[in-house]
Amino acid sequence: MKWSKLRKELKNRLADNLKDRLDYHLTTYQKSTGHLGRAWITWDGKEILNFSNQDTWNEFQSYSNELAETHYISHEGIKSTDRIKGNIVEKGEFSKYDFADNAFYYLSLNVQEAIKSHNPIIKALAVVDKRIGKRTLRELNKSENHPLIKHLIELRSE
Numbered sequence: 001m002k003w004s005k006l007r008k009e010l011k012n013r014l015a016d017n018l019k020d021r022l023d024y025h026l027t028t029y030q031k032s033t034g035h036l037g038r039a040w041i042t043w044d045g046k047e048i049l050n051f052s053n054q055d056t057w058n059e060f061q062s063y064s065n066e067l068a069e070t071h072y073i074s075h076e077g078i079k080s081t082d083r084i085k086g087n088i089v090e091k092g093e094f095s096k097y098d099f100a101d102n103a104f105y106y107l108s109l110n111v112q113e114a115i116k117s118h119n120p121i122i123k124a125l126a127v128v129d130k131r132i133g134k135r136t137l138r139e140l141n142k143s144e145n146h147p148l149i150k151h152l153i154e155l156r157s158e
Contacts, residue, residue, distance in 0.1 A: 001104060009107055015130040015156055022128060022155065026100060039099035043155060049088055049148070051099040059092030067146075068098035069119055088151045094121065120146035127152045 003026050010024055021044050028037035038052040056063060060075035067077040078090050102121040106114055114126035115136065126132055127140070127149055134157075141153050 003100070006100075006103055006107070010103060010125065013125075013129045013131070015128060015132075017158065018128055018156060024103070026096060028096075037096045039096045048151070051089075051094045051096050052092065053095045053097065055092035056095035056098075057092075059090075063095050064098050065094050067119055068094060068102055068121055070097055070101045072097050083147065088147050115140070120148050124148050124152050128156055 007024050007026070011019070014022060023042045023045075024039070025042065026037065026039040036053045036057075038050060038054070040047050040051065041049040053063060056065075056075075062073045062075040064070040064072035064074040065077055066074040068074075072095075078093055083090060098121060102119060103125065106122050106125045109117075109122070111126055111129050111131040114122050114129070115132060117123045117126070123145070127137065137153055137156060141150070145153075
């Protein structure tokens with residue numbers, strides 16, 4: 001599936017209060033070695049999340065986070081004790097491959113499977129999905145979650 005169609009499907013699933021505020025982006029730098037690129041998420045036009053292949057390689061010498069469950073060379077997930085306070089994701093924690101592969105996979109899941117996933121990207125996409133209710137979000141907010149999920153719950157609750 002082309003990125004434009006994938007993006008349209010993701011945006012169609014956004015909760016009403018997020019539709020004009022949250023946006024997904026993806027690019028590949030064609031002239032770079034290995035066609036490196038990045039994906040990013042914006043809130044009111046400001047970048048809030050960055051999924052960069054180059055950062056992932058520079059920080060971890062891998063192309064994927066094992067939590068993202070892709071077939072690329074992976075690094076271990078970051079322990080909560082190693083996180084920098086205030087960061088939604090650590091530099092290089094997830095790559096463009098992690099985001100794109102999981103966004104595509106997310107479209108094949110039912111929302112209840114997605115919200116129970118141990119994969120932070122899948123769960124994050126479910127959190128902003130219009131099919132997830134406020135009661136589920138409140139329960140989810142009480143449990144231990146990746147900072148990415150916690151941040152998107154906050155945005156969804158605004």
